[in-house]
Structure formats: structure tokens, C-alpha cells
Amino acid sequence: MKRLITLTINGKEYEVAVPPNLTLLDLLRYELGLTGTKKGCDVGDCGACTVIMDGKPVNSCLVLAVQADGRDILTIEGVETEEGLHPIQQAFVEKGAVQCGFCTPGMILSAKSLLERNPRPTEEEIRTALSGNLCRCTGYQKIVEAVKDASEKLS
Ligand code: FES
Ligand code: FES
Known part of the structure; x- marks a missing residue:
């Protein structure tokens, strides 16, 4: 059964219904189209899926989407500044x-x-x-x- 979560990604608020076994990585890539976050090993070994959650880097393949409820996420799409590349x-x-x-x-x-x-x-x-x-x-x-x-x- 899906659960409704609310999270902020790159300064924008999202409300999404997610199944309990969906990872934050798959939510970002396949549900929200934020494909800058890469899927390498999917088991926490490679760091390709790193995002910043509440100020700390995490492997998004090891975080369930439901654990990101209420959190603030930064992905590579949110790193660029108004002046261009960070x-x-x-x-x-x-x-x-x-x-x-x-x-x-x-x-x-x-x-x-x-x-x-x-x-x-x-x-x-x-x-x-x-x-x-x-x-x-x-x-x-x-x-x-x-x-x-x-x-x-x-x-
Ligand atoms: S995809 Fe390799 S650590 Fe997440
Ligand atoms: S894995 Fe190709 S640039 Fe790092």
C-alpha cells in the first residue's frame, strides 16, 4: 500500500505516493525524472547515487523514500547557481x-x-x-x- 510523503528537493516541495520498498534513488530517477543521480551498484558500495539529505551526504540507494518524508534533499540538478556552474x-x-x-x-x-x-x-x-x-x-x-x-x- 502506498504512503503519501512530502519532501523538498532542490528547494521545491513534492508530495508523492510511494510504495514502502521504493528507494529514494528510484524515486528521484524513475518517478521524478531527476536522472543526474546515478544508479551504480544499488547496494551502497559505489557512491554514484550520493545526494545531500538535511545537510549530510547519503547513498540514496540505501534510503527508502518513506525515510525521506519531511526531509530536505539536494541533488546534482540543484547545485548550479544563478550565475551558472557551481x-x-x-x-x-x-x-x-x-x-x-x-x-x-x-x-x-x-x-x-x-x-x-x-x-x-x-x-x-x-x-x-x-x-x-x-x-x-x-x-x-x-x-x-x-x-x-x-x-x-x-x-
Ligand atoms: S548506487 Fe552505488 S552506492 Fe548507491
Ligand atoms: S567513473 Fe568515469 S569519470 Fe569517474
Whole structure:
């Protein structure tokens, strides 16, 4: 039996009826069309599905939609600013930190969450914050450089 939930996504309020076993990831991608959040492993290992829920990064494949009732969610679609790309997105482009792009939304949301709580992280802190986000393309160095670059521009 479906349950009616209300949640805020990227500043917009949604009221949706969801089955009890629907994940937040599937709600975002398949019910609401927010396909920037990627589905990799679907079991909490890869971080491709990372979104920010009430200020903290979570694997949306491990969160049931009903658990997101009343919560505030930020997905990659909500990261861009009125002026265009967010400085973290811009840094990823400039540093060559995007190859296939599958991990990128999750990486950017994990990085955003890190820089909000720690605006000038060390390289080790960046690597720790991104340790739940797997990338099969870049070797991570360019991603770390992009986050460092963004932290310098933002602080
Ligand atoms: S799809 Fe959620 S952690 Fe991989
Ligand atoms: S850029 Fe391809 S998985 Fe990271």
C-alpha cells in the first residue's frame, strides 16, 4: 500500500505516493525524472547515487523514500547557481576531473558537503571525504586537485 510523503528537493516541495520498498534513488530517477543521480551498484558500495539529505551526504540507494518524508534533499540538478556552474563543478571541468562522468554527480555532492563543514581541507581530508565515491576512470588525482582548487576559490 502506498504512503503519501512530502519532501523538498532542490528547494521545491513534492508530495508523492510511494510504495514502502521504493528507494529514494528510484524515486528521484524513475518517478521524478531527476536522472543526474546515478544508479551504480544499488547496494551502497559505489557512491554514484550520493545526494545531500538535511545537510549530510547519503547513498540514496540505501534510503527508502518513506525515510525521506519531511526531509530536505539536494541533488546534482540543484547545485548550479544563478550565475551558472557551481565553483566545484567549474573546478571539475577545468582540472579534467570528469571523464565518463558517471561518478561526477556523487563526487561533487560529497565534495560540496565536505567544503561546507571544512572549507580548507587537506589532501588527506579530501581523500577521506571522497572515499565512498568510486571512479573507474580518473585515478582520483584530478578529482582531488579539483576539490582543492574549489576550496581555494570558495574560501
Ligand atoms: S548506487 Fe548507491 S552506492 Fe552505488
Ligand atoms: S569519470 Fe568515469 S567513473 Fe569517474
